[in-house]
Amino acid sequence: MLGNLAVQALSGLASAASLFLVAAGLTVIFGVTRIVNFAHGSFYMLGAYLGWTLATNLPRGHVPFWGGVVLAAVIVGLVGVVVELLLLRRIYKAPELFQLLATFGVVLVVQDAALWIWGPQDLLGPRAPGLRGAVYIFDSRFPLYDLVLIGIGIAVFLLLWLLFQRTRFGILVRAATADREMVGALGVNQRLLFTGVFFLGSALAGLAGALQVPRESVNLQMDLAIIAEAFVVVVVGGLGSLPGAALAALLLGQMQAFGILVFPQITLVLVFLVMAAVLVVRPYGLLGRAPAGHAASLHIVEPPIAPLSPRGRLVAAVALGLAMLAPLVLADYALVVMTEICVAILFAATLHFIMGPGGMASFGHAAYFGIGAYGAALLVKHLAAPMELSLLAAPFAAGIAGLAFGWFCVRLSGVYAAMLTMAFAQIAWSTAFQWVAFTGGDNGILGVWPPAWAVPKPVQAWGALVLCLGGAFLLRRMIFAPFGAALRAQRDSVLRAEAIGIDTMRTRWFAFAIAAAFAGLAGGLFAFTKGSVFPTYMNISRSTDGLLMVLLGGVQTVTGPIIGAIAYTGLHEQLLRLTDLWRAVLGAIIIALVLFFPRGLAGLGAKQ
Amino acid sequence: MTLLVVENLAKSFGGVHAVQGVSFSLAAGELLALIGPNGAGKSTCFNMLNGQLRPDQGRVVLAGQEITGKPPRQVWRMGVGRTFQITATFASLPVIENVQLALLSHRRRILRFWKPLAAEDPAEALALLERVGMADQAQRPCGVLAYGDLKRVELAIALANAPRLLLMDEPTAGMAPAERVALMALTARIARESGIGVLFTEHDMDVVFTHADRIMVLERGRLLAEGAPEAVRADPRVREVYLGHEGTH
Ligand SMILES: Nc1ncnc2c1ncn2[C@@H]1O[C@H](COP(=O)(O)OP(=O)(O)O)[C@@H](O)[C@H]1O
Numbered sequence: 124m125l126g127n128l129a130v131q132a133l134s135g136l137a138s139a140a141s142l143f144l145v146a147a148g149l150t151v152i153f154g155v156t157r158i159v160n161f162a163h164g165s166f167y168m169l170g171a172y173l174g175w176t177l178a179t180n181l182p183r184g185h186v187p188f189w190g191g192v193v194l195a196a197v198i199v200g201l202v203g204v205v206v207e208l209l210l211l212r213r214i215y216k217a218p219e220l221f222q223l224l225a226t227f228g229v230v231l232v233v234q235d236a237a238l239w240i241w242g243p244q245d246l247l248g249p250r251a252p253g254l255r256g257a258v259y260i261f262d263s264r265f266p267l268y269d270l271v272l273i274g275i276g277i278a279v280f281l282l283l284w285l286l287f288q289r290t291r292f293g294i295l296v297r298a299a300t301a302d303r304e305m306v307g308a309l310g311v312n313q314r315l316l317f318t319g320v321f322f323l324g325s326a327l328a329g330l331a332g333a334l335q336v337p338r339e340s341v342n343l344q345m346d347l348a349i350i351a352e353a354f355v356v357v358v359v360g361g362l363g364s365l366p367g368a369a370l371a372a373l374l375l376g377q378m379q380a381f382g383i384l385v386f387p388q389i390t391l392v393l394v395f396l397v398m399a400a401v402l403v404v405r406p407y408g409l410l411g412r413a414p415a416g417h418a419a420s421l422h423i424v425e426p427p428i429a430p431l432s433p434r435g436r437l438v439a440a441v442a443l444g445l446a447m448l449a450p451l452v453l454a455d456y457a458l459v460v461m462t463e464i465c466v467a468i469l470f471a472a473t474l475h476f477i478m479g480p481g482g483m484a485s486f487g488h489a490a491y492f493g494i495g496a497y498g499a500a501l502l503v504k505h506l507a508a509p510m511e512l513s514l515l516a517a518p519f520a521a522g523i524a525g526l527a528f529g530w531f532c533v534r535l536s537g538v539y540a541a542m543l544t545m546a547f548a549q550i551a552w553s554t555a556f557q558w559v560a561f562t563g564g565d566n567g568i569l570g571v572w573p574p575a576w577a578v579p580k581p582v583q584a585w586g587a588l589v590l591c592l593g594g595a596f597l598l599r600r601m602i603f604a605p606f607g608a609a610l611r612a613q614r615d616s617v618l619r620a621e622a623i624g625i626d627t628m629r630t631r632w633f634a635f636a637i638a639a640a641f642a643g644l645a646g647g648l649f650a651f652t653k654g655s656v657f658p659t660y661m662n663i664s665r666s667t668d669g670l671l672m673v674l675l676g677g678v679q680t681v682t683g684p685i686i687g688a689i690a691y692t693g694l695h696e697q698l699l700r701l702t703d704l705w706r707a708v709l710g711a712i713i714i715a716l717v718l719f720f721p722r723g724l725a726g727l728g729a730k731q
Numbered sequence: 732m733t734l735l736v737v738e739n740l741a742k743s744f745g746g747v748h749a750v751q752g753v754s755f756s757l758a759a760g761e762l763l764a765l766i767g768p769n770g771a772g773k774s775t776c777f778n779m780l781n782g783q784l785r786p787d788q789g790r791v792v793l794a795g796q797e798i799t800g801k802p803p804r805q806v807w808r809m810g811v812g813r814t815f816q817i818t819a820t821f822a823s824l825p826v827i828e829n830v831q832l833a834l835l836s837h838r839r840r841i842l843r844f845w846k847p848l849a850a851e852d853p854a855e856a857l858a859l860l861e862r863v864g865m866a867d868q869a870q871r872p873c874g875v876l877a878y879g880d881l882k883r884v885e886l887a888i889a890l891a892n893a894p895r896l897l898l899m900d901e902p903t904a905g906m907a908p909a910e911r912v913a914l915m916a917l918t919a920r921i922a923r924e925s926g927i928g929v930l931f932t933e934h935d936m937d938v939v940f941t942h943a944d945r946i947m948v949l950e951r952g953r954l955l956a957e958g959a960p961e962a963v964r965a966d967p968r969v970r971e972v973y974l975g976h977e978g979t980h
């Protein structure tokens with residue numbers, strides 16, 4: 124019993140060690156450059172693949188093995204430098220959301236590069252030489268390698284500590300982290316510092332990845348799995364704080380180790396719940412401090428929005444008329460795409476509602492889409508409810524979730540709010556993923572079919588047109604109505620809004636819940652048109668899809684999300700048909716978009 | 732009739748004692764000027780009066796009701812309008828909608844989701860804008876206005892809830908001298924007509940001595956002198972610490 128507990132605590136320490144390595148790199152990069160680097164998980168995955176290649180190809184023995192690990196870390200560090208030089212260096216001044224998206228573009232490119240180089244199958248590496256065995260603690264076995272991993276974690280922490288306390292580089296890093304304005308005063312050194320920090324941070328991620336090879340198989344899902352956890356560690360510890368990352372990694376490692384004994388079904392949920400709780404009590408993390416200097420904001424000064432001109436109305440009416448006639452002539456495949464586009468339009472419109480007029484960031488909007496889809500599917504599966512009722516329940520369930528999650532999210536701002544929305548989305552996702560008995564886990568829920576009258580594709584297309592465009596239209600009305608004006612008002616000036624009696628927090632909260640409810644409707648419709656639901660409906664990728672649609676169309680216009688959703692879905696569809704490497708192409712497009720058209724497609728037409 | 736009673740108000744930021752034991756009262760229809768060098772604590776006083784800052788000690792009583800520590804929203808609902816030293820308006824909204832929103836909020840009609848704000852009856856908002864001389868720019872977004880014009884819009888917004896008390900923090904900063912006198916003359920007229928009490932800060936001594944019924948001088952968080960303009964002008968301590976350096980702000 125005692126041995127069991129000790130082993131559990133030790134494995135908690137082992138996972139804390141690798142979590143810390145990844146999170147340390149992420150937090151140092153954020154501290155200096157203020158970039159939330161989504162691609163950090165990809166660097167970790169690259170480190171693992173490179174570590175695998177080196178471990179399997181180099182001769183056996185201590186020196187080649189550990190040499191390979193270090194080499195993998197250095198190569199990944201250099202990849203990080205390339206990404207910094209070619210991409211990030213150009214967007215340090217861009218709004219946070221654009222930076223996040225650009226790094227997500229890198230994620231997609233790396234995913235396909237890894238697929239192309241190493242193939243889709245899981246790779247099992249050799250065990251570390253001389254560390255195959257286990258030690259006995261009381262009467263329980265504990266892998267020797269994990270013990271070494273703990274040692275490496277502690278050693279790296281101490282080395283980093285020395286680096287930051289004793290070297291000029293480290294002192295610059297700390298100064299830049301503590302005070303934004305300092306960085307500007309560094310002059311020429313600044314570029315070198317940023318690149319150096321990227322090398323260090325990426326190499327740490329690569330090291331962590333390479334060290335995983337003897338423990339578990341290497342696969343293409345490692346990047347997003349680790350980045351979510353690393354975000355949690357960094358945010359819980361306090362963005363930019365190295366000791367904070369260490370503390371949070373310890374906390375999370377132990378929680379996962381013991382959580383699995385107590386609540387095996389919800390270990391993932393537990394992790395994100397802790398993050399949400401910490402952020403609510405200490406908005407800047409356990410050891411983080413409120414950023415000095417001015418806080419970067421998500422928004423440039425917003426231009427006013429205008430209702431459609433008479434010509435715009437005519438165009439919209441003609442487009443709508445054509446869309447209503449389309450199901451009479453289009454083939455089933457085209458109708459499926461059309462239905463998907465309708466769903467995407469409503470989803471994008473709901474995200475735009477909180478981002479544009481609301482001025483809030485969401486990196487987890489897919490949660491509400493997914494909760495709507497699952498709400499409907501679960502009713503069908505467990506209660507055999509008819510479609511009509513389930514479709515009503517979808518926005519209801521998502522709206523309730525939006526009220527609950529939103530209550531917390533609207534209290535934070537900037538990166539912290541974005542991270543909290545992502546944490547809630549991960550909670551929803553892991554519930555669907557882990558609670559197999561209720562949600563079917565990874566296999567999802569199948570057989571969510573509509574009744575006979577709604578099976579023909581034209582009927583589905585009409586239904587989607589009416590409900591989705593209707594929903595988008597309602598949201599648009601709200602934006603121009605007093606409520607939406609108040610929403611835009613609090614975005615422009617919280618101070619003035621409060622001074623004329625507008626409860627800004629409540630306004631944001633309602634907007635969040637309204638957007639969630641409509642996103643739930645989109646999810647419910649999607650469930651019935653696909654006949655099934657899966658946890659992927661609320662994963663990070665789907666949240667990012669929504670962001671891409673909104674940014675593609677331009678946050679600043681009300682019509683933007685519609686154009687963005689059509690363009691993105693169309694593009695996605697075409698890419699899927701044209702190439703196996705659609706992720707890489709999509710990633711490249713995202714990066715190009717951020718670099719060259721930060722105002723979105725709708726901004727193309729606008730005169731500068 | 733006494734409209735506002737302030738007793739022993741104090742606020743520190745870390746080691747900075749921004750306001751230390753300020754007491755005064757203000758009658759309905761009276762224009763009271765709060766003057767003092769930069770950093771004297773004037774804005775901090777305003778922020779405690781409208782609930783933006785919670786005082787460390789002291790009481791604020793409006794028309795017999797204690798409002799100390801109430802949030803700005805509630806203080807506004809009790810009839811206190813304010814303008815800010817650094818203007819705060821809704822940059823992406825047209826001028827008229829800035830005012831309409833305040834009017835709607837006053838009637839608790841913000842939670843409406845269908846009829847566009849632009850389709851609401853503009854008459855009342857236009858009348859307010861007319862009063863401050865901004866009717867001709869009603870359709871321009873606040874983000875493109877000149878600074879002096881923003882100050883006028885702020886006054887229109889502050890008047891939207893038919894306030895009993897107006898708090899105006901440097902209402903004429905950024906305006907040309909002629910404009911300043913005109914705006915304060917307008918404010919004075921409105922205050923007298925509607926019996927509104929006005930507390931304002933101002934660096935332009937012409938404006939202060941022309942329009943204020945009474946003047947308070949604040950220095951390093953303490954009230955140095957208080958009284959009718961002539962008495963304050965004659966006060967040697969005031970001359971020494973404040974009027975002596977006139978023009979350096
Ligand atoms: N939020 C704040 N935090 C810290 N110090 C403040 C804050 N607001 C004002 N102060 C300080 O309080 C003093 C009074 O400031 P303020 O009320 O703005 O003066 P005034 O409006 O008379 O120019 C100044 O020393 C100022 O630096």
Ligand SMILES: [Mg+2]
Nearest residue numbers: 773774775816
């Ligand atoms: Mg001031």
